[in-house]
Amino acid sequence: MPGLRRRALFHLATSPVFERAIVATPAGRQRAWRSARRYVAGERLQDAVAVARALEADGLSATIDLFGERVDDPGIAARVADAYVGLAGALAATPAATWLALDLSHIAFDAGHLRRIAAAVPAGRLLQIGSEESASTDRVLDTVLGAAADGLPVAATLSANLRRSPRDADRLAAAGVPVRLVKGAYVEPLAVALPYGPQVDAAYAALARRLHAAGATVHLATHDDALREPLLADLPDAPCEQLLGVRPDAARALAARGRAVRIYVPFGADWLRYFLRRRAEAQGTG
Secondary structure, eight states: OHHHHHHHHHHHHHHHHHHHHTTTTTTHHHHHHHHHHHOOOOOOOHHHHHHHHHHHHTEEEEEEEOOOOOOOOOOHHHHHHHHHHHHHHGGGGOOOOEHHHHHHHTTTTTTHHHHHHHHHHOOOOOOOEEEEEEGHHHHHHHHHHHHTTTOOOOOEEEEEEEETTTHHHHHHHHHHHHEEEEEEOSSTTTTOOOTHHHHHHHHHHHHHHHHHHHOOOEEEEEHHHHHHHHHHOTTTTEEEEEEEESSSHHHHHHHHTTOOOOOOOSSOOOOHHHHHHHHHHHTTTO
16 A cells, blocks of 8 residues: 555654664664665765766756755754855856755745845756645745745745645746646645545646646656656646656656756755655655
């Protein structure tokens, strides 16, 4: 039962106790790293920059992200924001199409920190804001729209599984905010989210076409070929996005067809939780 497996894995992926147990010994940490390393650039910014350059050689672009989320301490949020301002400055050493990604909970949803980070992003680059749990959607959406209204280079992520996403898509399109469209990574109550499977796939396709018809730039962030291929025919200019380490052959094939392809390249010390989340999301998201 994929749904139950996914819920169980997601619970473990967000459990600090389970995370500490895995890395309690050097051998345990090493085993975990061997499994995770294909999905993670490394623990240092230099590792992410090296991956971005390697991807460019394959005709692919990169979006770099520093692991972290669910920060509620103002001091920690300020330090994370400082680190991101540094990352934005470091983009000058990366290929020209390299962007940054950020979950707003990593900076405690502080709009001032977001503006400071976005203002440091070099001209021509974007700061992609991640989608988080449905309980945070209003805060994320309002913060992104506020930054966009100030002329800052931000893009949003929209989860197709959320029942509210059609009206959120309309708001983002009206504001001219580029949208990264995903199926949805979080385990959500059925009251707010569609069950994974055909309903989410249908919602994804409808949202992609809705955004395109409204004139929005929509990035197709899915590894599901059956879903993506018809959309590629209908949205000839839509870029595609994939995760580092997931079906790299498909990414290269899309690039060879002339499609712009962007790869999410995360780095940092908190890689284990990300890897566990990838395993959970594989149970039905695409």
